[in-house]
Amino acid sequence: MNYSNTVIKPILPSKEELSFLLHSVIDTLLNEDEAYRPRYKGDVGSLLEFKDSLPVIIIPDLHARFYFLLSLLDYKIEGETIRSLLEQEKIRLVFLGDGLHTEAMQKERWIKAYEAFLRGSLTNPFIEEEMAEGLSLMTEVMRLKITYPALVHFLKGNHENILNEESYGNRPFRKIVMEGEMVKAFMLSYYGKELTELYASFEFLLPLFVIGEGFLMSHAEPAKAYSKKELIEAKKHPSLIHGLTWTKNDEVSGQAVIKLLKKFQRAYPHARYYVGHRPVEERLAYRAGGKLVQIHDANLNQFVYLKPGELFDDKKNILVIE
């Protein structure tokens, strides 16, 4: 089903709705089951470890593609929608992060929003439309997380930085115009300081790394072969947050991927490491000698569907929503 042709239109969540969802999702994230999200000194860790045989859906960077998420939930696998499979606890969803900021497809709108921003208009119709798409998407992600805490996981990407700050492993962001600064200004002006900071707390609580049966994941290619302890305690180490969310193509050798697979996937010699972050042309790209699979194609609404232990085949395991 293609929702962009229907009447469902993204709208900005009200302050009350955003506040309610943020408080609920923060509570959910703070109380995740230690069976898959180990803690340290009472704090929630940044590592997710799944030891069951549930099939997994890996969703690359959404970048405010609200209709992609709606279509994904209605996508049928072996005759059942993903939403129905979630209700039956038969599937797990892992989002690779980067929920906000539309990309090149909305270049014109970003430029108009920037012109208004330069004139001092922080909440102009262009940024409002942009944020309606981004926040409709993220509030739906929050609802999913609250409803299916053990089955829906959203990893922190470099765009999970609503305050556009340069601390805690974050870096300010700009691509087409000054997206990071404009979104921060919009949030402060439209929702106020308290809600914007609450959104930042939600982002900070997101996990960073996934170990499953036959797969590893993080938003970006890992800069180093971190230990399990480091991954659990990642929030204590800004360099580690940065090293899992910001790595550029060819910035690192790919050795970390190979070492991490050896360390955490002893039982699965064909295991792969899945990331989003850097856009790819034509569905996917392989790095690290074929061990790293990059799946963020901004022009396609695609995802990976994988059964634990299954050998990844890019012709079979990457599904595209038409």
Ligand SMILES: [Mn+2]
């Ligand atoms: Mn990214």
